[in-house]
Each structure stands twice: as structure tokens, then as C-alpha cells.
Amino acid sequence: MNTMKILLVEDVEEQQQAFINAVDTFNKKYNLTVETDIVTDPLSALEKIDNSYSGAILDMKSNNDHEGGNTIVRRLHDLSISVPIIFVTGHLDMVKEDPLIIRKRSRDTDTYESDLLFLQGWLKTESSPAEIAQTYTALIRESEGWWIGWILEVPGVTCQERTKNELLDTLQITLREILEDETLEVSRRTESEAEAVKTSDILEFGVPGASDQTESGFEEVRIDV
Numbered sequence: 001m002n003t004m005k006i007l008l009v010e011d012v013e014e015q016q017q018a019f020i021n022a023v024d025t026f027n028k029k030y031n032l033t034v035e036t037d038i039v040t041d042p043l044s045a046l047e048k049i050d051n052s053y054s055g056a057i058l059d060m061k062s063n064n065d066h067e068g069g070n071t072i073v074r075r076l077h078d079l080s081i082s083v084p085i086i087f088v089t090g091h092l093d094m095v096k097e098d099p100l101i102i103r104k105r106s107r108d109t110d111t112y113e114s115d116l117l118f119l120q121g122w123l124k125t126e127s128s129p130a131e132i133a134q135t136y137t138a139l140i141r142e143s144e145g146w147w148i149g150w151i152l153e154v155p156g157v158t159c160q161e162r163t164k165n166e167l168l169d170t171l172q173i174t175l176r177e178i179l180e181d182e183t184l185e186v187s188r189r190t191e192s193e194a195e196a197v198k199t200s201d202i203l204e205f206g207v208p209g210a211s212d213q214t215e216s217g218f219e220e221v222r223i224d225v
Helices: 014-031 044-050 068-078 112-125 164-180 192-205
Strands: 003-009 035-041 055-058 083-088 099-107 135-143 146-151 158-160 219-224
Touching: 003 014, 003 044, 003 068, 003 112, 014 035, 014 112, 014 135, 035 044, 044 068, 055 068, 055 112, 055 192, 083 112, 099 112, 099 164, 135 192, 158 219, 164 219
Parallel strands: 003 035, 003 055, 055 083, 083 099
Antiparallel strands: 135 146, 135 219, 146 158
16 A cells, blocks of 8 residues: 555644654655645544545544544444544543544554554555444334334335344345445434434334334344445
């Protein structure tokens, strides 16, 4: 991999300059091209980042947002963005475990150049970010001898089979096909949007008079693709 594109989320100018210097040294030493973008807060990071990035280096706290790093990682899942994350922070104890995080270190240990080397090696030897499993939620129930279900986060993924296991397999296959179809513009619903859809669907399709998910006969199942 001769080119990497990296986003740095850091509001301390000294750290920004250290990163810029490390990238310059890295490019010259290894005859590579590392393209960089630098932002100072989570909102700007989420407006810029997409799956074209090779990785992102995050600080935990930025611009007085004490949970900024964790917020970015959580929102990446909502946006179906699978970019490997490296945390460089003075607050390692606050970093929440997540499959997107491939490395975390304290600011006063090691260097940004080591982060670049680590990311380069990870990209060569591990699964690409796009292959990291994403988890979706299926709402399923048995009705008149059939199992029916749909994916809450993605519109249009609705299936029906004779058995529960067959339904789960079909939901997973259908979801994967839709996500991989480049002719479709698939936008994943946020957690709050999916919850609203679930509430609406239970009221519309559940057992009449049911007051909650259990009484309606629905079951939530996680689907990984």
C-alpha cells in the first residue's frame, strides 16, 4: 500500500504539528504518500470522514467534549463507516472497547510515526475495514405457520420462511445483497430511527391489544453481515 489517507482529530496545535512532522518524515523515509486531514472536534470529523480513509487517529477529549472520541466511534457504526481507529490520548481509561479500534496509546508513549507504521502493517495483514462485520437488528415473529421478519435499520429487507432458522438465513443473505448492490443508495437508519420503526411496526403488525414487544409475539435478533 503506497498511499494512505488519514484523519487526525486533535485540538492541540502542538500535537497537530507533531503529527504533520511525523507524516513528512514517514513519507520521505519509506517513499510513501500519506494524505492527511486535520479537524479539531467530533462534529467536523463526522462531516468529513467516510470509507475512503485508511484510518483515523482520535483524541478522547477535544474542544471540551470529554466523550468526543467515543462519540465518533459510535456514530461511525450508525453511518456504516468502517475505518480503523487509533486512539492517542491522555485518557486511555475512558476509551470504550470497539472492533473498529486497532490501537490505543498514551500521548507520552511512542510517536505518530509508530502509529503510521502500525496502521500500514494492519492494512496489509488484517481484513480491510469494509470487511469488519456490521450488526443489524431483525424484528421477527411466527404468524399462521410462517416466520416473518425485517431489518429495522435498512428499509426494504423483509422476508418470510417456514422456520425461524431459514428466516434468519434469508434475512442475512438479503441484507448482504442489498448492502453490496452498488446501484442502490442504502442509508442505515440511526438507533433512534430504528427504535421508532420498531415501535410503529409492533403496533401495526403485532397482536391486537399487546402493550409491548413480548406480548406482541415479536423477538429481536442480531444479524451480522
